[in-house]
Structures are given as structure tokens and as C-alpha cells.
Amino acid sequence: MRLLTAAVTTVALTLGAQIASAAPIEIKFSHVVAENTPKGKMALKFKELVEERMGDEVSVSVFPNSQLFGDDKVLEAMLLGDVQMAAPSLSKFQKYTPSLQVFDLPFLFNDMAAVDRFQQGETGQELLNSLNKRGLVGLGYLHNGMKQMSANQPLRVPADADGKKFRIMTSDVLQAQFEAVGGVPLKKPFSEVFTLLQTKAIDGAENPWSNIYSKKFHEVQPYITETNHGLLDYMVVTSAEFWNGLDDDLRVEVKKALDEAIAYGNQISQEQDAADRQAIIDSGRSEVIEITPEERQQWVDAMKPVWKQFEDEIGSDLIDAALKSNE
Ligand code: LMR
Secondary structure (H helix, E strand, O other): OOOHHHHHHHHHHHHHHHHHHHEEEEEEEEEOOOOOOOOHHHHHHHHHHHHHHHHOOOOEEEOOOOOOOOOOOOOHHHHOOOOOEEOOOOOHHOOOOOOOHHHHOOOOOOOOHHHHHHHHHHHHHHHOOOHHHHHEEEEEEEEEEEEEEEEEOOOOOOOHHOOOOOEEOOHHHHHHHHHOOOOEEEEOOOOHHHHHOOOOOOOOEEEEEEHHHHOOOOHHHEEEEEEEEEEEEEEEEEEHHHHHOOOOHHHHHHHHHHHHHHHHHHHHHHHHHHHHHHHHHHHOOOEOOOOHHHHHHHHHHOOOOHHHHHHHHHOOHHHHHHHHOOO
16 A cells, blocks of 8 residues: 555656646747837737746747847748747738738828727727638737838928838838839838938838837938828737647636737837827937828828729728728
8 A cells, every 4th residue: 555655656746747847838929129119018018927927837038129030021930830929010911811901001090099999899800810711810909000201301292202212011002102102112121121211222211100219210310201191000910820729728818918918008009109209309310290281181182092902902891991990
């Protein structure tokens, strides 16, 4: 009997030791922006919550500033299992689904409240599933904010953009948007934007305030026009293989931590947007141009034909649903 007890104890101890020594599952979270941005802060909050609540089972390593992957490679890397989470801007999913291009249409949303209503409504939530066929799972939307246009010369009306080279994300809608005002759009990775602007290889770009400020674009762009012409938001994604491979209970807990981190990121995004705009003005490095309603209307009139151009690809129902969120 004593022998049996000893054997059972040994087995129990060995098993216990094995469980205790099993390495936590690592979630590599890769992104391209700085840490002091809504996305940077959200990723760090996610790490904090996960490691506080389930640190024995899951660890999160955050790689900011394109340290691990740029957005051109990150989704392929995710499908290969080299990275588990990322939050590319909604403009970067064109290769995977045409639907998300709706978010790129210029002057579609009146403000971030409308964006929020659309994302949290039925259609927006359905769009989180638009990547499923490609092996990716959309886990939630994260705000950054509205884009502004910057350049070497003041941009007040569309004619000012004529012939100028603008860096854009990898989106055909954004390409059409700049072509509509006679600009020359160039698809380039985020990590190259500062140097392209500094060396004047390009004339301008479109970015939200937090990306301009955190990457010092305002130091190499003497003029920023407050156009609020388009959206830069994100979808937090993972691969179906990784996500479905987690134990059910663990998946629920990880999702809960992520939802909280996203809510935190969304809550600070608006404050950060305003603070970074002000910091740029205070720096005196770049003039922030506020255009008149009439000047703004010229941009709207020039760019709005892009909606028609992409209506078949995106779907008119989707465009209508997004427009309804302005009401
Ligand atoms: C860009 O490439 O301009 C953005 O997608 C960067 C980002 O993630 O905000």
C-alpha cells in the first residue's frame, strides 16, 4: 500500500512539474506605429491585462514601429504562424476582401461618432467576418481618427494638389482619391514615409494627427491642411488556426482582455487626436491650415466620384449602410 501511495505521489508530482513548466502560449502582436499612439497604447494594455490575469498560460510580446513586420507582410506572416495578432489599418485588407474598402471612401463619415455607430452596428459587425474565408478572424475595430493632408506647399483647394506626389497606403480607393484631384499617388510602407518626405522624394501625405506627431512628419511637412477627408481606423486580427487552437475557456478570457484593451484604445483616441493636433501647432514646425466650408466643398466635389467608381466592387448596400450612420 505504501508503495502504491509513493508511486501515485511521484506521478502526481511529475505531472504537476510538467504543467508548471509548460511554457505559456506566446502572442506576438506586431504593429507599425509608435507606442504613444492609440494602437501602441492599446497593444500594451492588452499585454498588461493578459499577463495580469493569465500570465501562466499566455504571454504577449508587442513589436511596435514595424520592428517585426510591415503591414505588407504581416498578414502572410500571420497565416504562416509567425505572428499571432496585428491591427493593420482598414485600408490594408484589399488583397483579402473588397468590402473593407468602404472605409476608405473619401468624405463618407461625418465624424468619429458616425464611424463608431457603423462599426458597432449590424453591418459593421458582419464585416468583422469578411476575412474568414482567407483564414483570418476579425476581433474588433480600433479607432485612430480622421486623416489630414500635408504637403510642401499649402493645400487649400484641389487644384493645389495637381501634379504633386502623395504617399498612400496600399489601397486602390486612396489611389483613385488622389488621382481625382490630379495628384500622383504612390503606395509606400509606413516605415518609409518620414524619409520620403524629408528627402522630398514625395510632396505630401495623408495621416491622422497621432501618426503625424508621433512620427515627426510635421517636422518635414511645412503645411498640414485640416481636411478630415477620410478615416484611419484598424481591425485587430488573428489567424483562424491560432484562434481556434486555443482552449475554449482561454479564448474567452483572451477575447475579454482584448475587448477591454480596444475599449480603452477607443476611449483615448479622441483625446490623443486633439492633443497631438495641438502639440503640432505648439511646435511651430508646421502651419495648420483651416479651410473654409466653400474650400472644403471643392474637395468633396472633386473626390466624391470615387464612390461611384468603386460602388460595384464594394456594394451599394454597404455604402448606404455606412451613410446611414451619419443620421
Ligand atoms: C499607414 O500606413 O499610414 C497606417 O496604416 C499606419 C498605421 O498603422 O496607423
